[in-house]
Amino acid sequence: MRAIFLILVAAATLAIVSTVFGGGYAINIAIVVCIYVILASSLDIVMGWTGLFSFAHAAFLGIGAYTAAILGRDFGTTFWLNLPLGMIVAGLFGFLLGLPLLRAQGHFLAIMTIAFQTIVYLVLSQWTDFTGGQYGIEVEPVAGFTTLSSYFYLVLVIAVICLIAIRFLTQSRLGDALQAIRDDETLARTIGMNTKAVKLVALAISSAFAGGAGVLLAYHIRGVTPDDYTVLASASIVAMVVLGGRGRFWGPVLGAVLLTALPEMLSILTDYKHIFYGGVLILVTMFAPQGLAGKFSRWRAR
Amino acid sequence: MTGEQKNIAPIIRAEALTKNFQGMVALNAFDFSVNEGEIVGLIGPNGSGKSTVVNLLTGVLAPTSGRVLIDGKDFTGAAPHVVARHGVVRTFQMIRLFPSLTVERNIVLALQEQSGPGYMSSFLNRRNAMAWHEKAACKARDMLALFEMEKHAHKLATDLSIGQQRMVELARGLATNPRIFILDEPAAGLSPINVDRLIEMIRRMRDEFGVTILLVEHVMRVVQAVCDRVVVLDYGQKVADGKPDVVVQDPKVIEAYIGLGRSSHA
Numbered sequence: 001m002r003a004i005f006l007i008l009v010a011a012a013t014l015a016i017v018s019t020v021f022g023g024g025y026a027i028n029i030a031i032v033v034c035i036y037v038i039l040a041s042s043l044d045i046v047m048g049w050t051g052l053f054s055f056a057h058a059a060f061l062g063i064g065a066y067t068a069a070i071l072g073r074d075f076g077t078t079f080w081l082n083l084p085l086g087m088i089v090a091g092l093f094g095f096l097l098g099l100p101l102l103r104a105q106g107h108f109l110a111i112m113t114i115a116f117q118t119i120v121y122l123v124l125s126q127w128t129d130f131t132g133g134q135y136g137i138e139v140e141p142v143a144g145f146t147t148l149s150s151y152f153y154l155v156l157v158i159a160v161i162c163l164i165a166i167r168f169l170t171q172s173r174l175g176d177a178l179q180a181i182r183d184d185e186t187l188a189r190t191i192g193m194n195t196k197a198v199k200l201v202a203l204a205i206s207s208a209f210a211g212g213a214g215v216l217l218a219y220h221i222r223g224v225t226p227d228d229y230t231v232l233a234s235a236s237i238v239a240m241v242v243l244g245g246r247g248r249f250w251g252p253v254l255g256a257v258l259l260t261a262l263p264e265m266l267s268i269l270t271d272y273k274h275i276f277y278g279g280v281l282i283l284v285t286m287f288a289p290q291g292l293a294g295k296f297s298r299w300r301a302r
Numbered sequence: 303m304t305g306e307q308k309n310i311a312p313i314i315r316a317e318a319l320t321k322n323f324q325g326m327v328a329l330n331a332f333d334f335s336v337n338e339g340e341i342v343g344l345i346g347p348n349g350s351g352k353s354t355v356v357n358l359l360t361g362v363l364a365p366t367s368g369r370v371l372i373d374g375k376d377f378t379g380a381a382p383h384v385v386a387r388h389g390v391v392r393t394f395q396m397i398r399l400f401p402s403l404t405v406e407r408n409i410v411l412a413l414q415e416q417s418g419p420g421y422m423s424s425f426l427n428r429r430n431a432m433a434w435h436e437k438a439a440c441k442a443r444d445m446l447a448l449f450e451m452e453k454h455a456h457k458l459a460t461d462l463s464i465g466q467q468r469m470v471e472l473a474r475g476l477a478t479n480p481r482i483f484i485l486d487e488p489a490a491g492l493s494p495i496n497v498d499r500l501i502e503m504i505r506r507m508r509d510e511f512g513v514t515i516l517l518v519e520h521v522m523r524v525v526q527a528v529c530d531r532v533v534v535l536d537y538g539q540k541v542a543d544g545k546p547d548v549v550v551q552d553p554k555v556i557e558a559y560i561g562l563g564r565s566s567h568a
Contacts, residue, residue, distance in 0.1 A: 173435070174421055176403060176411050183400040190360060191474070192386035192415035201421070247402075 011160045027152045029264045034159040035213050036260045040240040040252035041166050042209030048247030050202050051182030055234045056113035059120035060090040060207040062229030064214025069137040069224045079142040083215045090211020095204040117231045125226035136225035139218045239277040243284050245291025312337050313482050319368035328354045329538045341515045343525040346535035352518045361385040389481030393471045399459035406455040409442035409474045416478040445473040465496040482514045489521040501527045
């Protein structure tokens with residue numbers, strides 16, 4: 001309950017800071033921050049809580065975004081239908097990827113996710129008739145939320161709902177099961193857990209949230225192009241989770257806020273964003289493997 | 303075939319169970335069964351195949367040939383979680399508890415996976431799930447009290463001593479009302495006082511809770527104190543099966559342990 005209160009306080013702070021003190025540029029950043037908070041928190045379900053390293057999260061982001069764009073183009077469906085459908089399609093792909101993926105473990109699993117990520121990128125960029133190739137697809141703004149600030153509030157509310165859902169999920173018995181798999185999968189199986197099914201569910205849920213974030217992103221930049229959904233984008237989300245702290249609710253939130261807002265504020269960094277992310281990733285793994293949230297809770301424990 | 307002549311069906315039974323590891327025979331045509339209410343010891347020198355037997359019975363390994371029957375049904379090659387849900391519950395030689403979970407949650411999770419409502423149904427019927435969970439937590443605390451561990455219920459498992467962790471492992475297994483409880487070297491790493499406590503708890507699990515126990519053990523003191531019957535393995539073969547005091551006199555057993563030109567064993 002305290003966590004939910006803190007989520008609301010953080011959301012209100014973000015709303016006030018970006019609308020009162022900043023103009024359109026600040027609101028733009030705030031929208032991207034919200035989207036990346038959803039992405040990092042949902043990746044943490046598999047990476048932090050279950051212990052499966054995935055470099056394919058941007059692929060699910062892309063699948064959600066393209067689902068919305070293609071449905072809008074071909075069937076004229078609205079945002080309110082595209083959002084759940086984008087989540088369902090991405091979740092389905094997560095489930096399907098999981099079937100071969102979960103036969104592998106550790107590094108091999110991570111490499112397979114990179115392969116999947118690459119395949120998705122290639123399909124998005126090469127299947128021109130369906131995806132628009134490198135030109136992508138245009139997306140009409142959400143009716144009733146055409147101004148930047150109104151769309152920001154919409155994204156903020158959805159991000160808050162996602163965070164609360166993820167909080168409930170990780171505190172539930174499913175959260176215990178995920179941690180058990182991360183701690184000791186053999187033991188989890190011998191106490192009667194169908195660990196493969198639990199991992200599949202975790203991957204599907206995590207992918208569905210990424211798909212939702214993709215729909216939000218598509219409507220924000222009013223279009224989809226394949227270059228937003230590369231393995232570099234996946235690595236950025238991984239960097240956010242690692243910097244913030246794996247398997248802790250506030251870790252990925254913190255990581256997403258820092259790594260999205262900092263490069264924008266220090267405009268020098270913008271061009272070298274991925275180098276910056278890489279550097280952060282190396283430093284964090286060396287000096288704070290539990291992430292910033294891990295460091296904080298250590299200080300508090302003293 | 304002495305025990306099997308009687309009319310009681312064995313809870314667990316291995317028929318000509320064989321396991322090869324890349325040409326090395328770890329277990330060779332092993333026949334054996336455990337009847338309801340028995341405490342059976344499985345002993346043998348290091349590398350004799352004891353752990354292989356446990357892993358085959360619990361589905362961690364699939365046999366090269368032979369069958370595993372639980373309550374007369376064929377479970378050969380079944381997944382570990384399927385075997386566990388039929389009441390074949392085990393502990394590990396190296397203690398295994400989930401370090402991220404509290405002691406109580408370790409036990410509740412085991413109860414949940416054994417007999418709790420599924421994730422989907424607990425999501426759909428929240429009230430029912432919460433009532434079940436409340437009951438499971440109660441049961442976990444009762445079990446911890448039985449093992450005099452109730453004051454540690456909310457500690458992380460890794461903050462306990464080895465002896466205490468062993469008791470939590472036993473509490474976790476007993477909580478799920480196992481058909482058969484397989485203890486893999488439970489005395490390993492325990493102080494003599496804790497070994498006495500272990501002996502007492504193994505007896506109580508059978509006498510008060512009617513649990514059938516397969517005890518894989520090195521420490522002969524424990525085996526002789528609690529076992530009704532002892533099965534001896536050497537080089538993946540059964541060399542003896544009988545009452546503890548008879549078996550320890552068996553020349554084949556003495557040879558397996560003392561050995562002829564082989565390193566002896568503690």
